[in-house]
Amino acid sequence: MKKGGAGVGNAKRKRFGAYLAQLRRDARKSQRQLAETLCRISATASVTRHEISRWERGERVPAVWLPALATALDVPLDSLERSAAHARGEDVGTASRSPAEAFAYFLPDHDVELGPLANHTGRRVGASTAAALADRAHGLRLADDVIAGGDLLAPALRELNAAVRLYRETTHSEETGRSLLSSIGELAQIAGWIASDAGEHEQAARAYRLGASAAREAGDLALVGNLAGSLAYQLSNTGHEDDGLSLAQAALEEAGPDAPAKARALYLDRVAWAHTKAGNAQPAMRALAEAHEAMTAEDTQESPVWAYWVSPEELDVMDARVYTELRKPLRAVPLLQEVLSRYDSTHTRELALYLSWLAVALVDANEPEEAAKTARRMLDLSADSASDRTARRNRIVLTKLEPHRDIPEVRDLLSTHAA
Template identity: 40%
Template structure:
């Protein structure tokens, strides 16, 4: 089995510092350090990123991620076995559930939502059954409900990406209940802000902005990276609502919060980095009629992303294409759109399809 120590050895052999590896991938330096030292689980996409950057295979690395998602769906999980046994649940099973949540979350980077949603839904159902039918200590209770809330957030995000918006909203709201049981205000805020992101796209952006602001205010004690994520959702909903002042204020606060981030961030915020923040700023600029200023932001992000993260690359290219189209450079817009379409084929997504349609209509 590949370990974090294997990754570090391969990186050292390749002559790359941890900071350089972080620059070459979409992961933060602090997160990679925790993976290499065994403080965080080792997901498949981290192994794949190291293989791509270093140009060497890593022994015993996981195989095709779509196959992994289907194996996850058909295999019986430890949670189902525990639920049938009726025994008292301890920290070891809670740790198993936490590891499985992280693995599923990272599969979302490289597996289509259509393939992943059944596996996530199955795991969420089993986790809910576990917390309803088992007994456990107060400490274990918090860990279990936190994992259920994180699974619900992932299920909502994946369902939304398939266009199943009503299902996504149900997942999100159920997750808020689990987060409340765990007394995890940051996770509850993440669930509400995820819902606001969906509403900003398909509903009334003023409602989305209200929910996003509520989430950010309710998690005032959250870690810096979590605050940055919540404020990003405020900025996006505000831009969709055409509230320029609120948008720029939120984006400034995002930058301030992100600069304060440390090593104690929750794992579910692993994907938020400088490139993601720049893309969001560019998207807001486009929404507020400043496409020329937006163009450099997605361009830099696209170059930093590994190609197997095809959904994100396609989304970023769609924003790059829109910035060109709204600035009047139609040839550049068509080129960026064609690139986005080529990536979209490999990782289908309702979100990507909707974005490509928007750009196509501009052309």
């Protein structure tokens, strides 16, 4: 596992504190009640509410109190010990966390304000309002197909904030409330995805946490899995490979084998990518095969609306990306060429991203001239794109071509895009 400086250590302690706070709330105990329980278990009076608060804020990581905490909170001691060791910066293998640990660790909801305002008597809304909000969430997803994150982030955040205000400042039935919460979760997922595309990773993580809290409250487990998998994907792509793998596996396990086929295929694809980024070639390949099996399995549930884009072609793209990352260009190139030959040209960002993978695979296949041609098309498509993901891929492709500068086609491309 990679280790960072003091900032990383503080973040780990805070995540452990959030995990501990979630366990306490699940046990229906206040901080004072937990302190009193610990004192009874240990037959001492040395734990106070203030000490519990320090643990949950991440200021300290308990050590000698872990066995008593496990008893008081009715959780396995080894789970607490692994999480505490990770918070202290010890190499414990984050992928060994249980799904419940991973969700509470990476997606804590203790600081998410979603409940209706106390004593609020605002206007009453019903099913039509909930349906309209769901339509707005889907409209934002469709906009993301053709608009880059940097251009769409501000409108996306406005939509999300307005949805939260609508839920908190109105009255509604329990059924309508669940529908509103699911739409908040969907808006948060796509807003997080847009923020990540714009390079605003902290903003994305906050949106995912909000969305997970809303989806949990609505009882929408498939959506919780999508939010967790989205954050896992970001972690895998931003230097937190072990954490990304831990959360991607948790999303898959939490959804279970009865999740809608498209959702399960998506979760498995994210597990495959997380394994790839963590350097686990064989588990990545197995997850890819399982994703295709899930996609073709008989579906006993209706696919969620947000999974509209998950298709056999998209699974092929992930296959090719994994093959490219694992330096298997003879598998990657034909797949990408086939998908790109019939890809919707209005989705310019996705088209540019997929071309970037093809360019890298062509270099690995010792076809630098064809790679340069592909890269030129990619760069032309993304010239005015406000997408951080695309900009990163552009730099990767140009760096990959640099050793072949003596080839005229490559030299011309690198000279044109030297900046």
